[in-house]
Amino acid sequence: EKGEEEELRLEVQGDILTHRGSLSVRSLYPVGTVLAGLYPVPPLNEVVAPPPGMATRLCFSVEYRPSSEQLAVSLLRLGNLPPRFHGNVTLVELRLLPDDRRPRQVKARGTGPDPEFNDCCVFQVSAACVSQSTLSVCVLSVSLDGKRHAVGLVLFPMEGELAHGGRVLWKDLETEEENLGDVMISLSYSPSLQRLSVGVLRARGLQLITETGVCVQVSLRIHTQVMKVKRSCVVNAVKDVHFNHRMTFKLRPQHLDEACLRFELQQPHVIASEPPIQLGELLLGPFMYARGPQLQHWMDMVNPTQRPVKLWHKLSRNA
Missing domain, CATH: 2.60.40.150 (C2 domain)
Incomplete structure (x- = not known):
C-alpha cells in the first residue's frame, strides 16, 4: 500500500514538472487538481452536525503541507440546499485568489437538500503566498436543461487559519437576497x-x-x-x-x-x-x-x- 502511495506521489510530482509555469499563485506553481488519493477526507459520519437554522451552508476543511507546498481542500457536503435545487446536479467551482483564474470543478455525488462531495482538491502554492490567499468556493445548480444557477459563494481567507489544519468547518453561503414572501x-x-x-x-x-x-x-x-x-x-x-x-x-x-x-x-x-x-x-x-x-x-x-x-x-x- 505504501508503495502504491509513493508511486502516486511520484506521478503527481511528474505532472507538476510537466505543467510548471501554467496557472500560478504568485509563483511558478500550477494550481488546482483533484487528488482524492493523496489526502484522506474525514468520514461523513464523523462530520459535525450543521448549526441550527435554514441558511445554506458548506462543510469543508483545509490543510496546508509545508513540506510539499500543497493546500488540500476537502469538500464534504452542503446543508440546507434550497428546495428548488433538490432535483438538480450540484457543482462546486474552487479558486485560490487572487491569481488563480481557472476554476477547479467538483460534482456532488447525489441530490436532495444535503448533497455530498467527499472529494479533495489540492492547490500547489508556496508557504510565503498561502497565508495571503483567499479560497473561493462557488456553488452552482445545474437543471435538467443544462442551465446553471448560482446558489451562493464562500470566500475563506487563509490568513490565521493554517494553524487549525484539518478542522471541519461549516460556512454560510453568501447569496442574493431571496423573496420568500x-x-x-x-x-x-x-x-x-x-x-x-x-x-x-x-x-x-x-x-x-x-x-x-x-x-x-x-x-x-x-x-x-x-x-x-x-x-x-x-x-x-x-x-x-x-x-x-x-x-x-x-x-x-x-x-x-x-x-x-x-x-x-x-x-x-x-x-x-x-x-x-x-x-x-x-x-x-x-x-x-x-x-x-x-x-x-x-x-x-x-x-x-x-x-x-x-x-x-x-x-x-x-x-
Missing part, C-alpha cells in the same frame, strides 16, 4: 393579565413547494429556552394565504426585554413521518434579538392603549 402579524400585550396576544393574519408571495397546505409555528423564547410552541391549522396551499389565526402566551412584564417570538411558515411533508418543509422564518423581539421593523413592532406592541399593532414583515431563510 411576507407575513402580516398582529401583536398586543396586557401587563395586568401578563398576556401576549399574537395574530397570524395573512401571508403573500410564498414560494410553495408542495400542495399539502401551509401552516405557521410560533414559539415564545426567553434567551435560548423555548417556553411555549403553538401552531396554526393547515390552510390551502396558495401564494396569498389568509390564516386569521390568533393565539396567546403567558409573559410577565419583567421578561419583555428578554423574550422573542419566532415564526416559521411550513408545509407538511407528503410523507407524514418526515419533518415539515420550511418556507421562511421571522423573529420579532427587543434589541437583544431584532433590528429594524422587527424591533419596532415589538416596541410598538407595548403601548398604553393595548391595541393590536399590525405589520407586514419579510420572511427570511434564517431568522
Whole structure:
C-alpha cells in the first residue's frame, strides 16, 4: 500500500514538472487538481452536525503541507440546499485568489437538500503566498436543461487559519437576497393579565413547494429556552394565504426585554413521518434579538392603549 502511495506521489510530482509555469499563485506553481488519493477526507459520519437554522451552508476543511507546498481542500457536503435545487446536479467551482483564474470543478455525488462531495482538491502554492490567499468556493445548480444557477459563494481567507489544519468547518453561503414572501402579524400585550396576544393574519408571495397546505409555528423564547410552541391549522396551499389565526402566551412584564417570538411558515411533508418543509422564518423581539421593523413592532406592541399593532414583515431563510 505504501508503495502504491509513493508511486502516486511520484506521478503527481511528474505532472507538476510537466505543467510548471501554467496557472500560478504568485509563483511558478500550477494550481488546482483533484487528488482524492493523496489526502484522506474525514468520514461523513464523523462530520459535525450543521448549526441550527435554514441558511445554506458548506462543510469543508483545509490543510496546508509545508513540506510539499500543497493546500488540500476537502469538500464534504452542503446543508440546507434550497428546495428548488433538490432535483438538480450540484457543482462546486474552487479558486485560490487572487491569481488563480481557472476554476477547479467538483460534482456532488447525489441530490436532495444535503448533497455530498467527499472529494479533495489540492492547490500547489508556496508557504510565503498561502497565508495571503483567499479560497473561493462557488456553488452552482445545474437543471435538467443544462442551465446553471448560482446558489451562493464562500470566500475563506487563509490568513490565521493554517494553524487549525484539518478542522471541519461549516460556512454560510453568501447569496442574493431571496423573496420568500411576507407575513402580516398582529401583536398586543396586557401587563395586568401578563398576556401576549399574537395574530397570524395573512401571508403573500410564498414560494410553495408542495400542495399539502401551509401552516405557521410560533414559539415564545426567553434567551435560548423555548417556553411555549403553538401552531396554526393547515390552510390551502396558495401564494396569498389568509390564516386569521390568533393565539396567546403567558409573559410577565419583567421578561419583555428578554423574550422573542419566532415564526416559521411550513408545509407538511407528503410523507407524514418526515419533518415539515420550511418556507421562511421571522423573529420579532427587543434589541437583544431584532433590528429594524422587527424591533419596532415589538416596541410598538407595548403601548398604553393595548391595541393590536399590525405589520407586514419579510420572511427570511434564517431568522
